[in-house]
Amino acid sequence: xxxxxxxxxxxxxxxxxxxxxCGARWQREAVLCAANLVLVASFATELRELVPLLxxxxxxxxxxxxxxxxSSLALWVxxxxxxxxxxxxxxxxxxxxxxxxxxVTVGLSYxxxxxxxxxxxxxxxxxxxxxPAAYFGYTTCFLAFVSGxxxxxxxxxxxxxxxxxxxxxxxxxxSVLRIILGYVFILVFxxxxxxxxxxxxxxxxxxxxxxxxxTATGELTAAxxxxxxxxxxxxxxxxxxxxxIGRLAGLRLPENFNAxxxxxxxxxxxxxWHITLSDWFKFYLFNPLLRVLAAHWGAAVPMPYLGALxxxxxxxxxxxxxxxxxxxxxxxxxLGCGVTVNKLWQVELARRLGRAGYRALCANLWYQDASRxxxxxxxxxxLICLWIDPAWAPAFVSPGGLISLLGAFVVLTAVGMxxxxxxxxxxxxxxxxxxxxxxxxxxxxxxxxxxxITLLVSLILIEAILKSGDAPEFVYKGx
Amino acid sequence: MIGQxxxxxxxxxxxxxxxxxxxxxxxxxxxxxxxxxxxxxSHITLVLAVEKEFGLRLSAAQVGNLKNVGEMIGLLAQRATx
Numbered sequence: 001x002x003x004x005x006x007x008x009x010x011x012x013x014x015x016x017x018x019x020x021x022c023g024a025r026w027q028r029e030a031v032l033c034a035a036n037l038v039l040v041a042s043f044a045t046e047l048r049e050l051v052p053l054l055x056x057x058x059x060x061x062x063x064x065x066x067x068x069x070x071s072s073l074a075l076w077v078x079x080x081x082x083x084x085x086x087x088x089x090x091x092x093x094x095x096x097x098x099x100x101x102x103x104v105t106v107g108l109s110y111x112x113x114x115x116x117x118x119x120x121x122x123x124x125x126x127x128x129x130x131x132p133a134a135y136f137g138y139t140t141c142f143l144a145f146v147s148g149x150x151x152x153x154x155x156x157x158x159x160x161x162x163x164x165x166x167x168x169x170x171x172x173x174x175s176v177l178r179i180i181l182g183y184v185f186i187l188v189f190x191x192x193x194x195x196x197x198x199x200x201x202x203x204x205x206x207x208x209x210x211x212x213x214x215t216a217t218g219e220l221t222a223a224x225x226x227x228x229x230x231x232x233x234x235x236x237x238x239x240x241x242x243x244x245i246g247r248l249a250g251l252r253l254p255e256n257f258n259a260x261x262x263x264x265x266x267x268x269x270x271x272x273w274h275i276t277l278s279d280w281f282k283f284y285l286f287n288p289l290l291r292v293l294a295a296h297w298g299a300a301v302p303m304p305y306l307g308a309l310x311x312x313x314x315x316x317x318x319x320x321x322x323x324x325x326x327x328x329x330x331x332x333x334x335l336g337c338g339v340t341v342n343k344l345w346q347v348e349l350a351r352r353l354g355r356a357g358y359r360a361l362c363a364n365l366w367y368q369d370a371s372r373x374x375x376x377x378x379x380x381x382x383l384i385c386l387w388i389d390p391a392w393a394p395a396f397v398s399p400g401g402l403i404s405l406l407g408a409f410v411v412l413t414a415v416g417m418x419x420x421x422x423x424x425x426x427x428x429x430x431x432x433x434x435x436x437x438x439x440x441x442x443x444x445x446x447x448x449x450x451x452x453i454t455l456l457v458s459l460i461l462i463e464a465i466l467k468s469g470d471a472p473e474f475v476y477k478g479x
Numbered sequence: 480m481i482g483q484x485x486x487x488x489x490x491x492x493x494x495x496x497x498x499x500x501x502x503x504x505x506x507x508x509x510x511x512x513x514x515x516x517x518x519x520x521s522h523i524t525l526v527l528a529v530e531k532e533f534g535l536r537l538s539a540a541q542v543g544n545l546k547n548v549g550e551m552i553g554l555l556a557q558r559a560t561x
Contacts, residue, residue, distance in 0.1 A: 124538035152540075267519075282519070283543035290523045291542070298527070307520035343520075359515065 001042035003146070003241060003474070004187055011038060015142060016249040020164055028160050032137035039142040043104045052089050052103045053111075059085055060115035061135050067123040075123050079116065086112045092324045107145040109321065109479055113280050114139045118153050120284060127153055134160065143242045143249075147235070147476035149256045149276040164250020171247065179244035185237025186474075193230040197223060197387075205392045208400040216400065217407035220384075224408055225415070227387050228380040231475055232260070235274070238474050264368065266342045266375040273379075274476075277318070286314040304347040311343055312336040322386070322479045327393070331385035338378050365424075373416025374409075381409050386475075486533075486555045490548070493532050497525045507549030533559035 001008050015035035022028045044050045063078045070078060088096055090105060118135075121127040130138060130153065138156050167175070200223035207216035239256050246253045256275050263269035270278045290310040297306060319332020350358040361367050384405075388396065395401050423430070487505065494503045498516045511517040517525070526542050529551070535558050537545075545551050 121538070121540050124540065126538050126540040279543070283539050286519070287523060287526075287542050288539060290520065291527065294523055294527055298524075303520050303524055307523075355515075 001039055003238070004183065011035070012142075012245050016245060019249045019251075023163060025160055026133070028163075029133040029137050032141065032160075033133055035142045036137060036140040036145065039145055040104070040107070040140055043106050048101065049103045052099065053105070053108060056085055056089060056108065056111065057136065057139060060111065060118075060139065061132065063115065064118045064122055064129050064135065067119045068125075068129060070123055075119070078119060082112070082115055082119070090324065106477060107140065110144065110148050110150060111139050113150045113277070114153070116284060117150070117280065121153065127157075130157065143246045143251065143253060147238055147474050147479075148274075149239070149242075149254050150280050151254050151276065155252075155254070159251055167247070167250070175244045175247035177244075178240045178247070182237045182240030182242075182244060185233045185240060189233040190230055190237060193226050193233065197226050197230065200226065201387065204404075205395040208395045208398055208404065211400060213400055213403055213407070216404040217411065220404050220408040221411045221415075223387075224380040224384055225412060227383055228376070231383065231386075232257075234475050238476070261376055263372060263375045265346075265371045266338045266378055267346075269375050269379060270339070281314050281318055285317060286310055289313060304343060308340045308343050311339040315339050319385075325390065327385050327388070327390055331382060334382040334385065338382065369417040369420045370413065372420050373413040376416050377409050377412035380412055381405060481556055481559050483552055483556045486552050486559065489532060490529070490552060490555065493525070493528050497521060497528050505548045507547065507552070509548040510546065529555070534561040535559060 001011065015031065018031045018035075019028060022031055040053070041050065059082060063082050066078055067075065086108065087093070089103075089108060091098060118127065118130070118138075122129050134157060137160070138151075138153055141151075141156070144151060200219045204216060204219055204223070207213075207219065236257055243253050243255070254276050256273075256277075258272045258275060260269060260273040263272050290307060293301075293306040293310060294303060313336070315335040315338070316329075316332035319330075319335050320328055322328050322331060346358075349361065353361060384396075396405065491503065491505045494505050495501050498514065498521065500516075503514070511522065523542075526537055530536055533555050535555075537554075541554065545554075
């Protein structure tokens with residue numbers, strides 16, 4: 001089911017209404033399971049296409065049930081079994097035998113994260129193993145099935161306990177506005193940006209070869225910047241929609257973004273971009289790995305170096321999660337190098353300048369701006385891995401390609417710095433304007449009834465769908 | 480179960496040792512944002528030191544979820560074995 005379709009809107013409204021009408025927990029679980037089943041089934045044309053996904057869910061449930069009694073060795077076996085089935089179903093390696101027919105893998109990555117979180121938390125006594133309905137309701141929750149967010153089970157289950165509180169009209173309006181904003185993001189902004197991309201992307205390799213490096217750098221800068229904007233509006237738009245629908249149902253989903261373009265540095269970026277994924281990796285890979293490293297080698301190797309290694313492993317894994325080809329390994333290495341260099345840079349500067357000196361440097365506005373600009377620029381450059389044609393790779397690692405990459409990084413950093421400076425110069429006025437506008441909109445909106453808003457949403461959607469024709473797919477659905 | 484006051488005192492000593500700063504005085508609302516040196520790396524050093532001092536092992540969720548010192552004190556008061 002496409003999010004940008006009347007079918008999905010009708011489905012979501014029906015699910016939300018049914019969910020709100022339920023008085024007992026089992027009824028809410030049943031509605032949730034039914035809604036999830038409808039959404040999951042909509043991705044298949046025949047039953048057997050769903051069998052692999054359902055088998056994965058079944059193995060996951062078995063794993064969660066076994067977890068409370070598992071010894072630490074048995075727990076490892078369980079985790080490896082779940083991971084192995086995932087790797088096989090996603091066909092991570094070309095050598096793996098295939099099932100011989102196409103099947104649904106949408107949402108599988110996100111189910112994996114939820115299952116592993118449940119297995120570990122249940123084994124460590126942090127959660128009680130859910131019943132089959134709660135498990136299915138949680139792992140395939142229709143709001144978060146396609147591209148997350150990855151909610152913690154404890155937070156999810158707590159919301160099923162009591163009937164959702166009736167929303168105030170302000171909450172209702174805010175939720176509907178958020179859904180509208182989401183659709184505007186994906187149908188209007190993402191579409192608009194996506195249409196400009198090929199113009200800058202397609203001629204790049206030939207310009208590397210021609211030695212037209214200034215042109216190539218310009219195109220690379222524009223393409224990297226536009227793709228970053230596209231990915232953000234695409235994913236943030238999706239989040240607005242699902243969080244908005246969730247609020248209508250009385251379900252709170254976690255946020256995935258916290259002003260990522262305001263990140264102080266590349267490390268900070270990861271606490272602001274795809275937050276639920278970063279948190280999952282922090283909880284279940286980075287922290288345990290660093291803990292083992294520190295417990296074994298903490299006496300011999302300084303913590304920053306062990307930390308750099310843990311960061312590197314974590315981000316390489318996160319990069320590989322995005323896809324199975326070499327280019328995603330490069331993406332992972334890129335992210336891994338970024339956070340590692342960032343951490344070592346902090347450590348080295350603090351060592352050379354001393355605590356007070358380093359603090360003074362961090363307070364310097366030019367240093368802050370450069371750091372913010374470089375963080376976003378580096379991410380935009382890393383994202384090139386997600387959009388280049390693999391056949392172009394040799395052109396990118398040619399001297400011309402590398403110079404253009406470096407040039408694009410420098411230009412994007414400078415653009416980021418300029419943006420920060422401009423924002424700071426206007427921030428007071430901007431804030432005042434924003435508050436005035438919000439108050440104005442708030443007054444306007446609260447005078448409208450929900451029916452009017454619904455009509456407005458329908459009109460915007462008809463308009464946007466008719467005009468754009470093909471709404472862009474969610475990028476994170478593919479991972 | 481150990482009294483919160485005792486836990487607080489011992490935890491303060493752990494903080495001073497881990498961050499190598501005798502002037503640290505912990506408080507309930509204190510988070511990583513209140514201490515420059517409290518980053519994702521020193522968080523793990525802190526966790527290991529706390530586990531050693533109080534004779535327990537924190538779960539992945541506890542290590543990741545500890546929001547402030549007050550919560551940590553509450554948890555330690557319940558679970559500490561020494």
